[in-house]
Amino acid sequence: MPPSTSATSSRTSSSTQATTSKQLDAVDDDEFNRSKILLLGLRRSGKTSIRHVLFENVKPSKNFIETDMTTKMSKHKIDSIIPLEIWDVPGHANPEKVMEELGVPLSTFSTLIFVIDICDNYPKAIEYLLYFFTNAYKENQEINLEVFIHKADARAEDYRNENARNIQLRIFDELADLPPITLNNPSAPNSGASTPSVTTIEPSQIPIVFHLTSVLDHHLLQEAFSRVLMRLLAPACLPFLEELLNAFCGSSHASKVFLFDTRTKVYVATDGSPVDSATHNLCCDYVHMLNSFGSLYKSSSASSNRQERRIRAPLHPATSTPSSASPPVPSSPKPEANLSRTPTSRSATASRAPTPTHTSGASPSTSLAPGSSPAATFAAISAIAPSRSRTNSHNSSSVQANDAKQQQQQSQVQQQPPKPPKPAFFPSCSTTLTPFNTLTYHAITPYLALVAVLPSHVWETKRGLIEYNVVFFREGVQEIFDVEQEARRRKPKSASGSQTSASSRR
Incomplete structure (x- = not known):
């Protein structure tokens, strides 16, 4: 019986470690090692409202304040001077359910922020706080423990300070009544010992920082989180x-x-x-x-594409109209007379124009009289056809030349080294x-x-x-x-x- 029990326990511990490692790999699947901040508190204490107002620029209106409770844990990545990740956990009545939903040890987090409603019942919230803060400090002595006394706008300025002082004294009294706690990983990097020595401390020695916050007074909330962020930056930069x-x-x-x-x-x-x-x-x-x-103001260098489109010239010539297939007509003293509104007037104008002189030796174009016979019409069309075929062949050769020139320009652009980026x-x-x-x-x-x-x-x-x-x-x-x-x-x-x-x- 005992061997099977030990084997079962060893299997359970190994499976738990494997599950924890897989969860940590899933959590840490990111380009950077982000500093993780855990938001804790009872239900309706204001954890999600703090995240919305501070990181998502949501206005704290009445409709927003009366939103539904958070039912699932959510993670939010924030890029600042250091990469951050905010974990918002719903407030369960049992703290062990929160630990199961987290799936990672509390030592994973760099900061724990516990939100207490200044108008709520203190004993339940303080009991909840002591459970997480003592367990987190056992696992990691460098973790930052913060308390946000939230919804301070519900009290007058004199009463809010008095209530905050009462909460602070109550927490310290409860910590003093707890037995000494044993640190799991005491930090002793210069001791030189192969195994860390067991260290016990009084719970009243756990460092906790208190802040007054309110989503309706963004100055209080921003100053409180500024101090939280500065404590995260303190060891490094x-x-x-x-x-x-x-x-x-x-x-x-x-x-x-x-x-x-x-x-x-x-x-x-x-x-x-x-x-x-x-x-x-x-x-x-x-x-x-x-x-x-x-957003109303932008740099003038941000619209360079507009300038390129403005100076870019078309690579193909303009498409010619059907009347341009005929030989060119010499310029007349009044070019406005050659402009027409309909194809009928254009052909009439061309018929009234004098016969152009051809230097290439082509036969001159023949004009048709209004009452011409079918034989005369056929003779005129047969006289015009050779010149039209020569003109079409000339246009097709020019288009091919332009296509070849365009391909050559594109190959030259591809071979050129990329331009250096413009200064920010x-x-x-x-x-x-x-x-x-x-x-x-x-x-x-x-x-x-x-x-x-x-x-x-x-x-x-x-x-x-x-x-x-x-x-x-x-x-x-x-x-x-x-x-x-x-x-x-x-x-x-x-x-x-x-x-x-x-x-x-x-």
Whole structure:
């Protein structure tokens, strides 16, 4: 009996590991290693509304707020300064059902965001929160744990701060009552030990960050997610971005500088000075206004195809009319008389014109009188036929020559090396807030923009120097962006699979 039980358990564990590995391969089937963010919370807490307003630019109207509950887990990829992936999980009454629906361990995620409704019952939500936060911290001690105290607009400003403080104290009290937890993978890279030592900590030592949010007050929501994103960037590229912003701020005499994500309107980095709420709200509104009206303006270099169509000449000559098959008629003093409205008038005009002189030796064209006999008509047609055949043969030879010339031109175009891409267009604009302050906007990458608050006299007198500094700032940010993308880029599966098969054969 025991051997069969052990064999069954080993099979179950191996099948579970295989299933987990397959699910991770399916989840990670992407060009980059994305930082995954998990949205958790009870039902009707506002998880999906946060995602819609923040990442999909959905207006928080009443009809939107009263949408149906989320019934299936959804994943959403977001390209910012780092590639992100948002997992939105429906709020089940049993946390174990959430774990089954995820299908991956909590250590897979870089950030856990738990959404609590400020008007909801706290005990149930706090119990739900403690389960996920303690288990996630056991598996990964570097995970970021965030709490969004949502729907803050339902309370007055004084009461919302008091309710948020009560929720925070209640969570810390519940953590203090829990027994010590054992860390599964304690981080000790410099210890040199072959097996990691078992470490236990008090649950009250788990770092948790709290934020007030509301979909109706986009400033609160954007500032909260800005801090979440900055915590994700902190180990890798945030120090370098802050150093660049501090250097730009000092050389340009700026009072405040933000590096904004233009899609979500959240800032990914700022200079070392404290963030003023009024300044942040003003910059957010400015970026939102430019995004709303930016589609009305385009670069002049974006319409090069229009210029090519304008100067492109037809390769074939104009198609001749039936009357042009006859020999050419010399120019008359009044060319307007040769224009006709109907074929009948055109033939009448041609019959009244004088007989042209032929230098090629061809027989002259014969005009028909109104009462000509059939024999005369046949003689006239037989006289015109040779000249018409010679004209048709001449036209066909010219068309063939033009076709050959067109094919030769196309072959030459195909043999020419491709033209280098045109330099990217980085829009910029500025607005005067007061006689003493000016707000400037400079695009840095397709996803990022630099927003700075400058003294007006500095912008008016040293604008060239400031834009010169922006060029070097853009180059620095682009280098950081390229390094981050290269570090997160996945290797092709075919190469890794071939290496695995070769090693297994050996």
